[in-house]
Amino acid sequence: MKRVVYSGTFDPITNGHINIIERALKLFDEVIVAVAESKEKNTMFSLEERVLTIQKATDKFGKVSVKPFRGLLVDFLKDEGTDFVIRGLRNGVDFEYERDMHYANRSIYEKIETVYLNSKIEDSFVSSSVVRTLIRYNGSIAHLVPSEVLELVNSK
Numbered sequence: 001m002k003r004v005v006y007s008g009t010f011d012p013i014t015n016g017h018i019n020i021i022e023r024a025l026k027l028f029d030e031v032i033v034a035v036a037e038s039k040e041k042n043t044m045f046s047l048e049e050r051v052l053t054i055q056k057a058t059d060k061f062g063k064v065s066v067k068p069f070r071g072l073l074v075d076f077l078k079d080e081g082t083d084f085v086i087r088g089l090r091n092g093v094d095f096e097y098e099r100d101m102h103y104a105n106r107s108i109y110e111k112i113e114t115v116y117l118n119s120k121i122e123d124s125f126v127s128s129s130v131v132r133t134l135i136r137y138n139g140s141i142a143h144l145v146p147s148e149v150l151e152l153v154n155s156k
């Protein structure tokens with residue numbers, strides 16, 4: 001069974017992230033969404049809120065598990081028994097960043113393989129930071145995130 005890890009802070013998860021998960025399920029038997037604690041990023045939503053929201057948003061797909069993680073991605077991969085990572089790319093800047101992360105990870109764990117999926121054109125401008133900015137200024141986010149994120153935002 002081929003399993004892949006899709007890691008990130010997902011603060012919050014966007015429709016672009018959901019699309020990458022859906023497409024990854026066409027390539028792999030299981031997608032493990034690894035939700036990073038990331039104390040450095042000063043997240044808007046707690047780790048527990050992010051995990052729960054992603055579980056609700058991906059429950060309809062089956063074969064998706066959502067797990068919090070702390071520390072190095074390569075250690076998480078080893079713990080999960082897979083060497084595969086999937087990453088979404090919106091633009092060339094994303095590619096350069098993700099390529100460098102792949103090389104850094106490979107320098108630690110040579111078995112790692114990273115699969116890149118281009119975002120849909122309509123998601124190419126969407127990022128969690130754009131969504132957080134819109135939330136802070138009461139902008140509309142309904143077209144950018146799954147309904148479970150709207151429920152989380154409205155509950156706060």
